[in-house]
Amino acid sequence: MSPRNGSCMAEISSVRSLSSEDVSGAKGSRRKSCWARTTDPTHRRGRRIQLLQMLVLPFIPILALIVQTAITLHDILIYRQEVSDIETQVTIATDLGKVVTRMQLERSEVAFFIYTNGNTLRSNLTQRFAVTDRALHNMTTWPLVSVPRDETKTQKYDVVNKEAFQERLNDFREKISSEESSISEVMAWYTSVNAAMLDHLTNQIKETDNSGVWRYLISFKNLLRSIESLGIASVYGINYFGRGILTGDSYVSYVRHEALGRDLLNGSLTYVPSLKKFYDHLTLTMPDYGKIKSRRDDILENRKRQPSVDDAIAYFDSMATYVDELRKLQRELRRMIRDYVNSNLQDASNKEVAGIAIVVLVLVISPIIIILVRNAVATIQMYAANLAQKARELKREKRKSDTLLFQMLPPSVAQQLKQTQQVPAEYYEAVTVYFSDIVGFTEIAAETTPLEVVTFLNSIYKLFDARIECYDVYKVETIGDSYMVASGLPVKNGDKHVSEIATMALDLLAASTVFQVPRRPGERLQIRSGVHTGPVVAGIVGTKMPRYCLFGDTVNTASRMESTGEALRIHISLEMKKALDAVGGFRIEHRGLVDVKGKGLMDTYWLECKDGGIARAAELDLPSFFEDVRPVFMRRLREEDTL
The missing domain is CATH 1.20.1630 (Formate dehydrogenase/DMSO reductase fold)
Known part of the structure; x- marks a missing residue:
């Protein structure tokens, strides 16, 4: 397997964020044919054709009656x-x-x-x-x-x-x-x-x-x-x-x-x-x-x-x-x-x-029937046009809700949850889990206002969310300053989860260095990262705001890799190191034995870089990228001069 060049071009099998149109299939995105548009009562030409058809329809028996008479x-x-x-x-x-x-x-x-x-x-x-x-x-x-x-x-x-x-x-x-x-x-x-x-x-x-x-x-x-x-x-x-x-x-x-x-x-x-x-x-x-x-x-x-x-x-x-x-x-x-x-x-x-x-009666009644039919068709067409407008609005709102839902849950899991109202837990033999947190976040939060903390975290996570779109990974959750990502689920991808998480971890580490810590001029953001690979069990937890959660020793080990790591370093386990060696293309440094809570002494490693390098986060146009990083409610508050 050739090493990655670090570009943000997604691989064919990469998982992207899906909309309701993607889940429902390609049919919804196809444009209507000419015949469909001409027969659609919501279009002007379709209404004229339908009106002509409805006028001709009662005229046929009238004409037949006239001919018969x-x-x-x-x-x-x-x-x-x-x-x-x-x-x-x-x-x-x-x-x-x-x-x-x-x-x-x-x-x-x-x-x-x-x-x-x-x-x-x-x-x-x-x-x-x-x-x-x-x-x-x-x-x-x-x-x-x-x-x-x-x-x-x-x-x-x-x-x-x-x-x-x-x-x-x-x-x-x-x-x-x-x-x-x-x-x-x-x-x-x-x-x-x-x-x-x-x-x-x-x-x-x-x-x-x-x-x-x-x-x-x-x-x-x-x-x-x-x-x-x-x-x-x-x-x-x-x-x-x-x-x-x-x-x-x-x-x-x-x-x-x-x-x-x-x-x-x-x-x-x-x-x-x-x-x-x-x-x-x-x-x-x-x-x-x-x-x-x-x-x-x-x-x-x-x-x-x-x-x-x-x-x-x-x-x-x-x-x-x-x-x-x-x-x-x-x-x-x-x-x-x-x-x-x-x-x-x-x-x-x-x-x-x-x-x-x-014959005279038919000739007298025929215009009345035609006028009544025309009025009825016009009324039906008006209601059809209103209904079509409401359907478009409903479809637009559904797309919004589906988009929000697919950001909270994996698209395949969300679709299954909507259809069957339940998603059974599933066992995955090989999954790679990534954890990261901000070094000194407690002190940073103590020195800044809550709104500044929210703006700071929002800008970081928006960047991270944009970067992980380039990889076949799934963002599990964020708790405070903790950022959790997994690969190999809910859609299995063979052995690619190891290289996908490793490359993503290097990319996020490089991108995080562009951030400046609030109220600390000249100090850049520092994150700790930890990665481990192994089996997990995944499933939906809860009925109110259900979450797609991962369970198993692999998750705990990955969290321990992050907590026992160092700033601006990616701490990986021996299992992760062996998996990367099997894949190839990554440089790894041996750290030694580390006493891990609940696990004892573990032989761990540092993930240094990828052969050929990756796209640097500094290449982003940061001023334009961060123009709209503040949450909506904060922009509204600033407009009202409350901040």
Whole structure:
């Protein structure tokens, strides 16, 4: 091991005075990162970011509610539009259905006119044509339908408008006569026109939608087609009673349209079960309903009979009455559809009003919520800033108290005492203990005032405390003029405690010579030093002002080395001498046997110096160093001119 050069540069393992920041670790001394500062509510930027976050936070559910309400309103508007479209479609279908009805009645009476060879007992065709024309005139819209080009070429169609259809209908009517017109031509023309109108009507009405009215719509369409099929069948029935028999094709057509009409009627009643009761009531109150069934059976048997205009009129009247009853059923269904659509429209309007009210309420409340949140955040930030300030003050005071505590106790022991409230005594196998006192201190104290003694001791110990900071030692205590230092505890340092105490003792001895004894001009301070090495037991003693004390024969021997020493000399034991010889680098002078109280004769030595020398205390800038050596209370007294 190379000898020390005596400089005050501490070795890597030297123990320095620690603050609370050192004990708690390096985390407390690190500076905050940029992100931590930006999110810290105690900083201005952090407060702005936090305020923005707190304002955005309640705005997210508000925005979600607005979006959800807007989507709901959009769906309601679409739903309402669909229901309105259904209402429009059903209205158009009703107007078109009236035209179809008038065309069906016109077809029946034209057929009756032809089958009965121009009989006009049942009705006047001119009046019937006028009724149909009025129905055509009352239509607000006219669909594009296809009608036969002429009576013979039924497979060719022209797409016409309302005026062209009226003109084409008038042309067809002028050619109707009992002799020249063929029943098949008349049936083909009217049936194709009605079929075209019904196809357009049923194609325009949706069979599925979101309103739930689709069952009524399907029932409505089936009822229209049922009336059309039954009307076509009635024409063939008039042919049977007016001519006496149905030919093959006519009979097949009657059966087909009769069966189709009944099936469509049953399907309509199935889709809207409430109509069945209404239909049963119609059949019960209809006087000739039983005759309709019997005549239908007669036609299905198709037995040849005598032509009878009266029977044809009776059949025509009964079927017209029956179809009129079915049209009552159609009007009832139309009323149900209207009520259902109106109910849906009212419900949609209520939902629309509620949605708009929610949006308006949210838009009105949102600024209030934002203002309240902003005020709350500002209040929280104010309290956070105050709390941060108090935390900094508390941390500063804690640092002061910890610094004071670590000056009274070893940092590791103090930390353990704070955490566990107790520190068990510990045995150390090798520790070096140093004692020193002032030669003639009793006489010096007797010659000076107490305040001068305190100032004198304070200046000496401040210098000593500053010098021992350069070494791996621990100041145990000072009692009067006695100064006790140990090395090797509480943190063990191997064999370094011997050289650390020896070098420190030489340094303190050299530094003490710069002091002048009070009221003794020209006399310098003289100290006695004693050092011994060996085992000790260390621990905390007491609960009021606890002290870290050393016990054992090593402490007593070191104290005896000091008391039996001489001024300006460092008295060491034989054990200390052997330890220094093992370390090397120190000059030692043999003193001889000394009678030590309680120990008897002991072979002791003088520690002279260290090879290479040490930093001299005279190198200190004494005037500046001692400018502030007086205790605080003394400076205050001097300021008050009490001294």
